[in-house]
Amino acid sequence: MARLTREQSQARTKAKLLASAREVVAREGYEGATVERIAEEAGFSKGAFYSNFNGKEDLFLYLLETHAGEDVTELEELLGPITDGRLLIDTLSNWSQERSTDPSWGMLALELFRHARRNATFGERHSNLFRAQWEGLGKILLRLFPEGKAPAGPTALGGIVFELTYGAASSFTKGPTVGELVKVALTSMYDAYGVKGNVS
Known part of the structure; x- marks a missing residue:
């Protein structure tokens, strides 16, 4: 078996620490997930x-940051081949519904932000944490509308979907599901500002 390079060994260590952190925080919450336990x-x-x-x-x-980037990559692959606007909305709504069954990502972000505010460590990295994720999905959603006719910019469009997916109380309560909320929001915008039929 080939010996790992220093870079490969460090990457494997980092990956194991991240996987451990994911499991520990799901069980203990942000405050309970100590460095000692994760390591x-x-x-x-x-x-x-x-x-x-x-x-x-x-x-x-x-x-x-890693999770947010993986979401965009997955959605680009999932939605990229779709040319029908309503099929794109249905596919994205189903994806959001599936993701919402694991509320730990949204809860982790909230706990992290609360901790950073309380300890005065909140900075640019925190405030820009989801910007690329929102913008990445928003650029896909711009395809639903004629050029220059979208009701909002890509960051806002993507933000609506991701906030509903990862931050909605409907993950815990009875009522409309996350998938239904995403579908209502996107369909309303598509009917008001979009084109009928296929998207470019």
Whole structure:
């Protein structure tokens, strides 16, 4: 078996720490997910943790950034071939419904932001955490509307969908599902501002 390079070994360590953090925070919440517990369950020392991350907040920012980027990549592949506007909306609504069954991502973001505000560590990295994610999906959604006729810019369009997907109380309560809310929002905009039939 080939010996791992230093870069490969560090990447594997980081991946294991991220996977451990994901499991620990799902079980313990942000405050309960200590550096010691995350490192221990990944099979490493605290030293290995701090050689990859500046602290718990840095780790969870990285985890959320990675997850957000993976969402955009997945949606580009899922929605890219679709040319029918209503089929695109249905497909995205179903994706949002499936994602909403795991509310831990939205809860993690809220806990992280609350911690950063309380400890005066909230900065540009926090405030821009989801901007690329929102804009990435929003650029796809612009296809639903004639050029220059969209009701909002790409960041707002994508933000509406992701906020409903990861931040909706409907994940916990009876009533309209997340998928239904996303479909209502997008269909209303499409009927008011979009084109009938196919999207370009």
